Amino acid sequence: xxxxxxxxxxxxxxxxxxxxxxxxxxxxxxxxxxxxxxxxxxxxxxxxxxxxxxxxxxxxxxxxxxxxxxxxxxxxxxxxxxxxxxxxxxxxxxxxxxxxxxxxxxxxxxxxxxxxxxxxxxxxxxxxxxxxxxxxxxxxxxxxxxxxxxxxxxxxxxxxxxxxxxxxxxxxxxxxxxxxxxxxxxxxxxxxxxxxxxxxxxxxxxxxxxxxxxxxxxxxxxxxxxxxxxxxxxxxxxxxxxxxxxx
Numbered sequence: 395x396x397x398x399x400x401x402x403x404x405x406x407x408x409x410x411x412x413x414x415x416x417x418x419x420x421x422x423x424x425x426x427x428x429x430x431x432x433x434x435x436x437x438x439x440x441x442x443x444x445x446x447x448x449x450x451x452x453x454x455x456x457x458x459x460x461x462x463x464x465x466x467x468x469x470x471x472x473x474x475x476x477x478x479x480x481x482x483x484x485x486x487x488x489x490x491x492x493x494x495x496x497x498x499x500x501x502x503x504x505x506x507x508x509x510x511x512x513x514x515x516x517x518x519x520x521x522x523x524x525x526x527x528x529x530x531x532x533x534x535x536x537x538x539x540x541x542x543x544x545x546x547x548x549x550x551x552x553x554x555x556x557x558x559x560x561x562x563x564x565x566x567x568x569x570x571x572x573x574x575x576x577x578x579x580x581x582x583x584x585x586x587x588x589x590x591x592x593x594x595x596x597x598x599x600x601x602x603x604x605x606x607x608x609x610x611x612x613x614x615x616x617x618x619x620x621x622x623x624x625x626x627x628x629x630x631x632x633x634x635x636x637x638x639x640x641x
Contacts, residue, residue, distance in 0.1 A: 405450035414526055421514075421521035428514040434503070437510040444513035451520050461516060468512075469505045476501030546602070547593050554589040558582065 409417070428440050448458060480497030522530070528545050562582055566575075 404453065406453065409447075409451055410523065414522065417521045418530075421518035425511070425514050425518050428510045431510075434506065437506050440510050441506075441513050444510075444517040447517055448513070448520060461513070465509060465512060468508055472505050472508065473498075473501040476504070543594075543597065546597055547590070550593045550596075551586075551590060554593065555586055558585045558589070 424440065424444070428437065431437060431440075445458060449455060452458075476497040477493045478497070479492075480494050480500055482494035482496030485491070485493040485495055485498065519527075531541050531545060534541070559582065562578055562585075566578055
């Protein structure tokens with residue numbers, strides 16, 4: 395008699411089958427622990443746990459490889475600065491290099507702490523679906539109505555900007571002329587601004603009925619002072635994205 399073995403349920407389905415509040419609170423607790431712990435063993439355990447959970451949720455290793463590619467731009471400067479400028483006992487006294495054991499210890503701990511916080515934060519972002527994150531942010535008492543426009547534009551803007559960045563990267567890979575790199579970055583920003591204007595117009599004309607009407611900013615609006623800060627944050631995120639694509 396033959397027995398048909400049912401396929402195993404993917405880990406992501408099992409993970410998201412749990413309650414939204416349970417997933418959110420568990421990931422938030424892990425994030426607080428990663429920020430506050432001074433124990434190296436706990437940080438290492440959190441890194442391993444977050445890595446395995448992210449691998450199980452995504453189902454592949456590509457995203458983890460991208461995270462490590464991004465982390466090197468934070469870890470290497472931290473280690474280098476502490477090795478060069480921290481006072482203490484020299485590691486190589488006969489070679490004249492200013493590397494110290496104290497700098498290696500401090501830089502290593504800060505780098506490990508940063509990696510721990512980063513990996514747990516990436517796990518926290520995966521703890522909820524995008525729709526669940528959006529519903530949570532929409533329900534914020536004051537900021538929800540101001541964030542609605544930004545949240546609804548994330549998806550379309552991500553698709554359009556990703557397409558523009560890929561085409562610009564292909565042009566850059568043909569010649570790799572560093573003298574034209576600033577012009578390439580300027581072109582990328584111009585394309586992003588043009589795309590954002592088009593997407594904002596489409597969103598205004600096709601505003602979803604289930605959401606409240608968008609807030610119209612006025613010069614006397616108290617929330618208008620938040621716009622420079624939001625724009626600066628968006629600029630920083632855009633610069634990090636360009637660095638991940640071109641470097």
